[in-house]
Structure formats: structure tokens, C-alpha cells
Amino acid sequence: MISGPASTGEVARGPTARVPAIRMERIEKSFGAIRANRGASVEVMPGEIHALVGENGAGKSTLMRILGGLMKPDSGHVEVNGRDVTGWSTNDAIAAGIGIVHQHFMLVPTLSVAENLVLGCEPKTRGIVLDYKHAADDVRKLSTETGLVIDPERLISDLSVGEAQRVEILKVLFRGARILVLDEPTAVLSPPEVRELWTVLRRLRDKGDTIVLITHRLDEVVEISNTITVMRAGETVARVKTSETTPAEIARLMVGREVSLSAGKRVQPSGRPAGAQPNQGLEARNIIVMGSRGIRVVDGVSFNVRPGEILGIAGVEGNGQTELIEALAGLRPVFAGEILIDGTDITRRSVARRHDAGLSHIPEDRHRRGLILEYTIANNLILGVQKYFSRNGVIDRDRVKENAIRAITSFDIRPPNALLPGRALSGGNQQKVVVAREMGRGFSVLLASQPTRGVDVGAIEFIHQQLLNARTQGKAILLVSAELNEALALSDRVAVMYRGKFAVVMPSAEASEEVLGEYMIGTKKGTAA
Amino acid sequence: MSASSLAEGTKPTFAAAPWRERAEEALIPPLVALLVALICGDLLILSYGQSPAAVYRMLLEGTWGNAYGFGQVLYKATTLAFTGLAVSFGLRAGLFNIGGESQLAAGGFAAALTGLVLPAATPLIFALLICMIAAGLAGGVVGAVPAYLKTRFGAHEVIVTIMLNFIVLALLNWFIAGHLHVPETLHTPEIHAGVLPRLADIDSRFHGSAANLALIVAVLVAVAVWFYLFRTRGGYDLRAVGLQPQAAEYGGISVGRVWMRALTFSGVIAGMGGINYVLGYKHYYEDGFASGAGFLGIAVALVGRNHPFGVIIAAFFFATLSQGGLAIHAFVPKQMMDVLQGVVIIAVATAVPEVRRILRSARKRSDA
């Protein structure tokens, strides 16, 4: 599993052994049942731009939050500039010069730039009055010094995303940060804003500051960083110099997974002549979905999925897949475009009426959307189809019970107690409940979003088999998966989504990790078929 | 057969295993509150130089120990049951109906008017039904206002219902004081039809108490609410919206429509409570009869853990406190009960999240 010149714990030291700016070793951190960090480590030398790379859930943010004092590690060792600081508080970290620029901005929207900057360390005149003029002057001074120009009087809610990010960076510099950690800074930036950010970061590095960049956008990583640490599933899998590696290699380290699915397994062609039923299945025409601050998170996506076909959407999360599925499911409004199921336009239809049209949806977030944690398994199994289990408004408890027994038996849901509340089950079993429900009703189109995330290996196989069975029965399935192997093994055709567009669509027989990887990280841009 | 089959010996069950968990989370907070109330009660009683044991005994004798006292408890519990059911119904959908007092008053007013308008010869069953419908409608209209404002404008129902309380009560006061009152009083003339028999008419031991057959209606409403919430599709949707609105939305449930229904029917239930005073006790509408019933309804819903049968029990508890205050008045001022009410509410409100947190982390540790 580990490749690259350095493995966990070993560090290539140059001839002059400098003290690392950051050194974190064997960090363990769990949240309940979730092990976010399993013996992760990272070493950052002073004056470099260091990229911390990995998928969602790899543990990068958790690691950096521990560094910033927002949480304490369960075990492990943290050193900053040679000093042991394991388990310190945010105030200690700020005082020691660590500044974290969060992915979701920690800025108060109703306050001005200057107010946000001085919050917590307000300059005062005569002891009680807030010295606004002083604050504004300080901001202007820092602005000029760093080249991050912003008017201190403006309200945060009036700023563009790029400007707000500048304020976040100024905020940490204001408190004397010399080690900056930026968490997914480019996630909401346009390409010109990204270039501006690089200029700022380079200037800071040249000044002697140390920068850690948490990201999964590998094209950018290659542009800006000196060293890269790759994390996967809570562990550190590699540490390499940027100049000594390639994007494809990084992608492979980031994205691959050991699984009982062997790479190379492919679905058998279903034997249906292509285009036999032009009006059937799922069709999307030029879908545009708006996100916050006027950005198009889905930027003109068109495709169709024919009955008996699985179209897989691969790609690193955060490129619009979630929003696309939500729009198709009716949980998010579509700004422009049409959605058709079996020829019927459902673009303006409610969720319930989309169900009527034959749509089923396995949601990405089973905790928020897919299950009602306080409801029993039996009751969860009828969510969305209650009307088929009620007569004259009264719920037919016998049918609900039958249904539950059937689902528990065929899907091996454990513990097999239909009266347990949803929150009492493990993640895998919760997902089985969702899958049992969504695939247990009559549907012609299925949206399956990260269907095996957080599910144990046996259940994964099972769910995959269910999807393939549905395909054989002539259903149209849209599969979104951050696991490339899964997408390749199950899909007839696979698409890669990057920054809101389909970068490429090709038969999965022709696709491979190497080919798709480049589209996923944006180094190859095509036009979608 | 599918790829995986059940392991040997396991069969799907409908075992009642999770009841213990649920019962713990549900029952411990009210018990904690009871304990806190007892301790506070002890302190207050002692500050009057009395013996807590003697006072508590007197309280029980004066409430559950004799028919008149018990009758009064039944009467008060009936009103509280209605407002408590109303609040808990709204809370099940995630909505806070603080307008119980105005909805109750409006319902009582409508019942009184209907009882005045109907001819005296109307058979009781019809008169009762029509008066109840009028009462429910009036309460429902008052409840529909915050419902609409929330669904359409996102206006928070807490403030709207509180404001509406004042507005509706002022309006009713204007009707009565201006036009409809019997001279020298603030109540309407006695109704002709729809008079509910008192319990005393059935069993003379209850002579003098206000308890009347409205309490049967209260129990029926509680059963109806239980049935709706736990046995119908509408109730399934409503509880889903209250628990996880995003999952409900995902499941195709219209959150806005559920809100509309929940707050409006919450008003209907509270409005129907008006029959206790108007049809069963005084036989007229009196300005101020609903005083305090709305807020106490919140307490009853909270202690009853938003479950219809829990609400009935909690209604009895608070009615006992209220009547008990009168019974022990010679020893300790009944005002002590006002204090205990507030203490119980704060204790339960504080205990609910705390108990949940403690139980859940204890469970997690034992699973790990």
C-alpha cells in the first residue's frame, strides 16, 4: 500500500538537518466509531509550500485541526519548531504562530473586514472604547505588506469568495502567523482567483513563512507545492518531493483501494442494441445548478442513461456530483435545463411525483437524508412509499411487518430486529436498509450516490450484485462513486466530472485508472461525448 | 436467492428490545423533575415552619383522598390535557405552539355562542357535537395564522403565537365587554343547549366539584391523537418532519403542508378544550377563564414527553399540584405551587438534553 520514496515515520533529511516547522507522528483520533486518523504523520520543513493531499474522509482536516488546537489527539506526538505541543489549545497555537484558514470561512457575515480581523484582540482607547480607526489602519498596513488588498470597511457579506478568502488569510497573518494551513482554499475559487492566491502564497513563502495546503486538486498541487504528503483512510501513505513525482502517481496513491473487487473485472455487455429505445431511461439536457455566491456548481451537463445500462460518474468529490444528483432527485432547484424519465419531463416536479414517475434514489448522506434515525427499521423501510403501505390513511402494520421481514432476510440486515431504531445499526446495515427500500419498489431509474461508502466488504459485494441485477432487469442506473474501481467495475459507460462539467464520457471497457485519472485531476480536459 | 443469506439461527424478529432505551430516555427526565420538585417543596415548606411529611399527606388527602378534591383534579386535568395535547402535537412536527391560551379562549367563546344560538330543545348529542365543532374551528382559525405565516414567510411561530395570544384575547375582551356580557359581569349569558352533565350528576360523591363529561372528550381526543400520530400515514409524515425534515423532504413529504396541518390542528385541539369550562362547568364564556392554561400546556407537554398518554398523566400531575395548593392552604400558601410549577419545568427542560447525553455516551462506552 505504501509507495514513494518515503514511508510513514521516515524522513529524508538533507545534509543540513533543519528543525521541521511541523512534525506530527502516529496521530490517532476517533470520533465515536469513526477512526479519522490512524497513526497519521506529517513533516513540514520551514519555508516550504507543503501539500497535504487525499480524498474526502482521508483525515487531512482532522490532522490539521489537531495541529491548530481545535481538538486533541487520542494519542501521538505533535511538535512545532522542535517544541512538543501535543494537545495544546487554539490560543496556544495562535500565539505560537499557527494560522488556519478554514475551508468554510470563519467570518461573521454581518461585520466588516476590520471587525472580523480584530475580533478577540480588539485595540482599545481609554480601556473600553473599540478603536476602529486603529483597527482599520492596522488592516491597511498589513494589506500593503502582504499584497492582500482589501478595504477594511466593507462588510463580509458584500465580498466575493476570493476577497473573503483574502480576509481569512489576513486574519491569521494579523495574529502573527508564520505557519499557515489552508484547507481546500481553491474549492470555491475561479481560475483567475486561484492564480492570485498562488501569487500571495509564493510571496509569503519567499518571506519565510511555511505553508501547508490541504487539497485534492492535483493539478494545482503540482503547480505550487514543494513537497507532497498523501493520506488515505486516516493514514499517511507517502511523502514525496513534487519535482520527483507525477500527477498520475499521486492520483493512484490517493484514489486506489484494496477491495475484493479485482481491477479488471468488467460488466458483460447487456446485449441491448444501443439506441433501441430512444425515449426511455434517464435523460438530462444541459443542466445548470447554481451554488452559493453565484457559482455554477453544475455547469451544463447533458447525458442519458438507457434502460439496462449503468452510467458511472467518477471524479473526486466536490466537483458538482452531489448537486447534480440532488437536482435530479428534486432536492435542489435546477437553474436551467431539462430532466426526463422515460420521455416525461420531470424538471419541475416534486420529489413525490418523481417517485411516481419511476425514480429511486440512494442518497449520499444516509444519516441526514436516507434514514430517520429515530424511526424503526420497519418504518424506515417505507419512507417515500408510505402510501403503498396505507389504506384510507391508516398504515397497514401487517404489510409493513411483512415488508420488513422480507427486506431483513434478503439483505441480511443485522441485528435482524425490525423494531430497532435506525441509529442503532452500523453504517453498513443502515445502507442496506436504504438500498433494500430504494430497490425494493418499482422503479425504472435509480440514482445511486456513493452507495458503498462506509460499508463493510461483504455488504459492498452484495450491494454491487443488487445493482447489477437491476441492470439485467432493464433499469437505468446512474452511479456516482468516488471509488474509481467501483465505478469502472460496475458501469457500462463512465463519465468524469470536473468542476461542474463532464470532462469525458467513454465506454468503461476503454477506460482505466490511468486514463481517467488525468481527467479527474484536471490535467486533461476533453469535451464530453 | 441473493448473494448472501442469513447466518444460521438468526430470524428477523419484532422483539421489544429497544423499549428499555426509549423508556429510559423518556421517563428519567420527568422523574428527575419530580425529585427536584420534592426537594424544592421541602425547602419551601420548611421555610414556613411546617413539616414536609405532614403537608404532603395533607396534599394527597385533599386531592386524591376525597371525591370533591379528586373531582377538582379531574376538572383541571381536563383543560390541561387539551392544551397539553395541542402543544405536544405541534412539537411532534417540530413546531412550538405558545398560543394555547388564545386558542382555548376562542374555542370556549365559539362554544358559548353556539350554545346560545341553538334552541334549548336540541338533543344533547347534536348540541355537543356542533358546539365542539365550533370550538375546534375557532381554535383552528387562530392556529392557522401562525401556520400560514410560517409556511409562507418563514415567520417563527413562537413569537407569532405569543403576539397573537394578546391580540385574540384583546379582541375577545372587546366582544364581551362591548356587546355580549351580562350586566355587572364579564361573561356571556348562560347557554341554552349543549350543557354537559357534571360528574356529580352521575355520582353524588363528586358533589360540588366542577368535573364533567368533557373529560371523556379529552380522553377520546388523546386516543385520536395517538392513533393519528402512530397509526396513520399523516402521522408518519408529521413525525418525520419533526425528527428530520431533510429526510422527510427526501422521502417526498411536503414539509410546508405538514407544518400547516400541524399548527392548525394544534389550534383545533386547544380550541376544543374550551368545552370544559363553557359546556361543563359554568355554562357561559367568561373573560379570563383560559388564563395560564397555554403556558401550563407547555409544561404538561414537556413532562409528558410529547406522547398523548404521557400528556394525560402529566396533566393529572399539574392538576394535582394546583388543587393540592388549595388543600394545604392552611399550612403553606398555595403560591408555593406556582413556584413548584416553574421549578418542575426548568428541571425537566434541563434534564432532557443532559439525560440523553449521559445515556448515549454510557451506551457507547458499553458497546465499544
Next chain:
Amino acid sequence: MNPISFVTQMIRIAIPYLFAASGGVVAERAGIVSLTLEGFMLSGAFAAVLGTNYSGSPWIGVLSGVLGGLIFALIHAVATIRYRADQVVVGVAINLLAIGVTRFFLKLFFASSSNSPRVAGFGGNITMAGFDNPLLWLGIIVAPVMAFVIYKTPFGLRVRAVGEHPDAAESVGVSVKRVRYAAVALSGMLAALGGVYLALDQHQFTDQMTAGRGFIAISAVIFGRWDPIRAALACLLFAAAETLQIQLQGSHAIPSQFIEMIPYALTIIALAGVVGRAVPPAALGRVED
């Protein structure tokens, strides 16, 4: 009805609202729901009468009144901040508790179910129309002072941050809990002053004498969109309506009940966004994890 007497009466009526609304603004801006103003006011009124009665000095009454409000505020703060109990439920409970406690001690200390003995107050010179009462002047300046505190001091900045985006405040080392405790305590003391003014002006405490003023104060906070000066103007508006109603008492032009409704109706209209949206602080009432 001459304009001078109208204005002076309006100001006198507005004072309790001004105190309570100023307190409500601070607490709500910090994110804590303030349905409790009524209870704080009532407890302040009673404690003031208690203190004045046993000491003979209204200034001691002021002190004890403030203390009374502070105690209830701390109960509210601990239940909602430390124990994360539902703020609306606890708010309702605090009001009920205040009624109960004041009644109980009214009986205990003064052996009455309805009112206390008469106590000394401030001022009293009729020709001064109430303006010889120092509390009145305090009530006039409390709103501008609160505006200053909220907009011009570090504490005020933290209050505003904590009520809009507590995570952001926490991330720069501001203790959200401590700021909220302070804000609630302040609201308790200010609202209590409203009750103190009321009780000392009437020279006695009567059962439930606040009669819903605390809710009018909340209306003013909402109608004033959580800004101290605008809330104060709303207080004056509501007080003006009330004064109008009193002075028009005999003329039956508009029934008094409709004048009573004005503050509440205006608040509902404000919430429905008919006359511009009343957007509360983003973190108001949310339970932190």
C-alpha cells in the same frame, strides 16, 4: 390634551419598555432567546419593594431589584448555556417561576396575596411630571448607552459575533459561553430596572404587576430589528399608542382593546416581512454542540 403632558406621560410609560428592550437586544444579539424579560422585570419589581421596605431607602431598593433580576438571569443562563435546555421552554418557565416566587414571598414577607405595603420612591413632586425621578433619566439614556456598548466596545463586537457566527468567534479564541453569560446577566439587570422603576413609581408591588410589559419589550426588540435605538423608538411608539388610549379614555373613538393590540400586530407584520424583513441574529436560539 396638551402636547407637553402627552409627551411626559408617554416617556413615563415608555421607561420600563426602554429598560427591558435594551436588555433584550443585548441578550438576543448574543444568540439567546429573551422571552424572559417579563419574568426579569417582575422579579426586579418585587426585589426592589422588598429592599426599600426593609431599608427605607429607594436606592437600596434599586440595588436589590437589580440583584433580583440577576438571579433569575443566571438561572436562565445556566439552564440554556451550560445545560443546553430549550431556550423557549426555559423562557416560559422563568416567567412562571417569577410569578410563583414573587407570589410566594409576597405572602411570606407581607402576608398578602395581592400587594405589598407602600414603600418610598423617587421624586414625587407633581409639577416635575416624574422628571425628578433619577430612574427616569436612567431609562432615557439606557438605549443610547446600550447602542454605544454594542457598536463601540470590544464586548459589543463579541456579542454581535457570537450571535451571528459562534464558530467564527470560537476559532479566534473568544469564549462564546462567557460572552453569552455576560449578555444574559446584563439583560436580567436591565429588565429588572424596568420593574424597579415600575414598582417604585407606584410605591408598591402588586401581583403580576408587569402585566405583559415584558412581551411588549420583546415586540420592540423585534420591530426594532435588534438595534437598540430602533428598539427604543419602537418602545416610544408603543408607549405613545398607550398614552393616546389613556387620554382618549372617555371618548370611545377607538376601543382600548385595539390600541392594546398595536404593538403585537406590528410585530407580526414585521416578522412576515411585509414592511421589510426582520431578520434575527443568525445563531439565535440554536443549541450549540
